[in-house]
Amino acid sequence: MFRKLHDPGQAALRVYIDGVAVPAEAGESVAAVLLRQEAVWSRLTPVKGSKRAPYCLMGVCFDCLAEVDGVGSVQTCLTTVQDGMRIARQRGKRSLGA
Amino acid sequence: MKADVIVIGGGTVGAAIAYGLAQRQQHVIVLDGDDRDHRAARANFGLVWVQGKGTNMPEYQLWSRRSCERWADFSKGLLDITGQDLHLEQKGGLVFCLGDAEFEARRTTLQKLHNQLGGEPADCEMIDRSELERIMPGVAFGSEVYGASLGHRDGHANPLRLLSALHAGIQRLGGTIVSATLVEKIQSNSSGFTLGAGLENYVAPRIVIAAGLGSQKLGALVGLDVPLRPQRGQILVTERFVPILPLPCSGLRQTREGTVMIGATQEDVGLDAATTAVAAAKLSTRALRIIPALATATLVRQWAGLRVLTPDGCPVYAQSESHPGAFVALCHSGVTLAAVHAETIAQAVIDGSLPSSLDVFHQRRFDVPEAA
Numbered sequence: 001m002f003r004k005l006h007d008p009g010q011a012a013l014r015v016y017i018d019g020v021a022v023p024a025e026a027g028e029s030v031a032a033v034l035l036r037q038e039a040v041w042s043r044l045t046p047v048k049g050s051k052r053a054p055y056c057l058m059g060v061c062f063d064c065l066a067e068v069d070g071v072g073s074v075q076t077c078l079t080t081v082q083d084g085m086r087i088a089r090q091r092g093k094r095s096l097g098a
Numbered sequence: 099m100k101a102d103v104i105v106i107g108g109g110t111v112g113a114a115i116a117y118g119l120a121q122r123q124q125h126v127i128v129l130d131g132d133d134r135d136h137r138a139a140r141a142n143f144g145l146v147w148v149q150g151k152g153t154n155m156p157e158y159q160l161w162s163r164r165s166c167e168r169w170a171d172f173s174k175g176l177l178d179i180t181g182q183d184l185h186l187e188q189k190g191g192l193v194f195c196l197g198d199a200e201f202e203a204r205r206t207t208l209q210k211l212h213n214q215l216g217g218e219p220a221d222c223e224m225i226d227r228s229e230l231e232r233i234m235p236g237v238a239f240g241s242e243v244y245g246a247s248l249g250h251r252d253g254h255a256n257p258l259r260l261l262s263a264l265h266a267g268i269q270r271l272g273g274t275i276v277s278a279t280l281v282e283k284i285q286s287n288s289s290g291f292t293l294g295a296g297l298e299n300y301v302a303p304r305i306v307i308a309a310g311l312g313s314q315k316l317g318a319l320v321g322l323d324v325p326l327r328p329q330r331g332q333i334l335v336t337e338r339f340v341p342i343l344p345l346p347c348s349g350l351r352q353t354r355e356g357t358v359m360i361g362a363t364q365e366d367v368g369l370d371a372a373t374t375a376v377a378a379a380k381l382s383t384r385a386l387r388i389i390p391a392l393a394t395a396t397l398v399r400q401w402a403g404l405r406v407l408t409p410d411g412c413p414v415y416a417q418s419e420s421h422p423g424a425f426v427a428l429c430h431s432g433v434t435l436a437a438v439h440a441e442t443i444a445q446a447v448i449d450g451s452l453p454s455s456l457d458v459f460h461q462r463r464f465d466v467p468e469a470a
């Protein structure tokens with residue numbers, strides 16, 4: 001799968017994906033972090049429940065939706081990582097509160 | 099091309115009648131205009147609805163009731179023939195009232211309608227906020243929600259699935275749908291009608307004009323003058339959510355796929371199907387007063403369609419006196435009425451006369467000069 005080519009050094013930070021701490025780099029998108037994981041998917045589709053991963057990386061395909069800090073259906077390719085961010089792969093439809 | 103019956107217009111109304119004709123062993127051709135036509139069937143909200151219909155014409159209320167009663171069988175028939183599930187649910191439907199003034203006004207309207215029905219049992223009741231919370235558990239209503247009217251026969255279905263299933267059904271039963279075919283001429287002689295569309299001619303002893311807003315022009319060719327006006331309706335659609343609205347509501351319904359539809363405006367702007375920011379603001383403001391949590395919802399689409407309205411908003415069904423064999427069928431609520439269109443109207447076209455119970459829907463009611 002994808003891997004980082006350089007060591008982020010000073011820019012290294014940590015986010016959580018489905019509760020697991022993973023390394024990230026300041027300035028990169030949440031989608032980029034998701035693409036480096038072994039389980040590369042970001043969401044399950046709402047009707048058929050099939051897996052989707054970040055695809056266009058420019059905000060048009062909506063395949064990269066995930067829950068970020070409690071907010072559902074966030075386009076992770078348009079969201080920059082923050083230290084300590086909590087990301088959850090989105091399983092199907094969003095619930096109204098989230 | 100020749101047929102037993104030609105239906106002009108392949109929207110929900112024309113397609114439902116054509117489907118009923120095909121089910122009754124008629125060889126039917128549907129001629130369906132241009133992709134750039136205004137097409138209400140592709141823009142509507144999907145309510146299968148009785149509540150509040152027919153003030154000043156109680157027969158319209160009863161006609162809608164009958165269609166709602168027939169809808170489950172109708173939908174099952176389409177499923178059997180086409181394999182398409184129309185997502186029909188008929189567990190009741192709500193009209194929300196914000197504040198007690200709206201609540202009382204709604205009660206008065208429904209009471210008036212009930213009185214006009216002369217003895218028919220009511221199928222609607224006013225329910226207060228606590229009852230609303232009981233039947234819609236898990237919905238956090240806005241503080242202004244005072245109550246609602248609950249129509250026991252109301253429900254909803256997926257209107258695009260309906261249209262596509264009707265088209266599939268017609269073809270499965272041997273009918274023909276010719277798209278991109280705008281009828282321009284209608285000639286009649288002793289053996290029937292010849293319809294001219296482009297270079298092609300279509301011939302049949304009976305025709306049904308169900309061409310939505312295009313019907314006025316066509317009707318005039320065969321002595322069926324029906325005044326029509328467009329009314330714009332705009333709708334907003336959210337992303338998909340887990341089920342939040344167990345019942346459809348006028349103006350707010352959640353589809354089986356999970357999207358929430360918010361609509362529809364009623365605007366008299368002529369043949370203009372544009373979407374506007376002012377409508378989006380108005381629709382979302384009211385939706386948020388009902389369910390504040392919708393504020394975080396992502397809107398994925400906004401669209402507009404033009405309703406097909408007669409002067410009194412009630413349907414028109416008639417056969418031409420000058421050109422017998424030519425019928426017209428026009429209405430606003432083509433989804434709701436699809437079941438009776440496929441049964442009663444289709445059968446009437448075959449019989450060559452509309453049942454007398456449908457006399458009230460003749461457009462001659464608009465000929466009566468208004469009292470000075």
Ligand SMILES: Cc1cc2nc3c(=O)[nH]c(=O)nc-3n(C[C@H](O)[C@H](O)[C@H](O)COP(=O)(O)OP(=O)(O)OC[C@H]3O[C@@H](n4cnc5c(N)ncnc54)[C@H](O)[C@@H]3O)c2cc1C
Nearest residue numbers: 107109111131138139142145281310312331430432433434
């Ligand atoms: C915003 C909105 C919300 C609605 N909500 C509901 C609802 O919740 N429940 C409900 O029951 N109904 C609803 N409706 C109404 C419903 O959509 C219509 O009753 C129904 O679609 C009307 O169908 P129709 O077949 O008469 O017209 P259309 O769908 O307009 O079809 C007419 C067809 O005739 C064709 N045509 C026109 N001229 C010619 C010609 N000269 N030759 C050949 N073909 C021609 C056109 O191309 C078109 O395909 C709504 C409508 C709108 C606009």
Ligand code: FES
Nearest residue numbers: 055057061062077
């Ligand atoms: S990857 Fe396509 S919208 Fe994010």
